[in-house]
Amino acid sequence: MRSWDEFDAYLFDIDGTLLVCNDAVHYHAFCHTLKMVAGIPITLEGVVAHGNTDIGILRDAFTLAGISEEVWRPRLAFIRQTMCSFVRSQQTELCTVVLPQVCEVLDHLRNQNAPIGIATGNLHDIGRMKLARAGLLEYFSFGGWSDACEYRSDVFRHAAKLAKTMTGEDASICVVGDTPADIRAARQNGLAVIAVATGVNSFAELCDEQPDWCVPSLGELLILNHALPA
DSSP: OOOOOOOOOEEEOBBBTEEOOOSSSSHHHHHHHHHHHHSOOOOOTOOOTTTTTTTHHHHHHHHTTTTTTHHGGGHHHHHHHHHHHHHHHHHOOOOEETTTTTHHHHHHHHHTTOEEEEESOHHHHHHHHHHHHHTOOOGGEEESSSSSOOHHHHHHHHHHHHHHHHHOOTEEEEEEEEEHHHHHHHHHHHHHHEETTTTSSOHHHTTTTSEEEEEEEEEHHHHHHSOOOO
């Protein structure tokens, strides 16, 4: 089995994998947008956000509130614009914390000359604002976002397609994520996956999904620079 750092390209999730946001800007953007479209206050109570996409979170919130698809789905362009505009207006309030040894791992992969991309449930503009705020944006040359992808597997498929345009159709690609949804989406696209237990899911929960590698934090990859049993 190849080492974790011998792939042709890498796709990183953002929230819980690269960074955490100790603020409520993104959450308030959802609530603001949901109210703008539905005309009534709607929260994300009961909605599974981790491992979801921004479009999927909105869909699930509308569904739980009893708002039919005929009301919101034709307004997706407005919804995306409203979400991004809200976060942009509050971006100085984004409180991003880079997770331990993320930069060291990204530097290591960059030194390997491997293209590094994003595969995230965030909308494009929101994800880029988080990365910029955290000082990480420069590491990533391409990405898969949720603007046109309601499901995580579609985000990963799009990001992997972009990676192959840079490295070749037979390129080996590895996903790095922090949720069972990341592992499943990688598997659905035939991609290798490193699961990192820095998000809301425990090491044991991630191991149950049988990723190729499972580590408590990204720094563990640098300490154990060889294939790790999941």
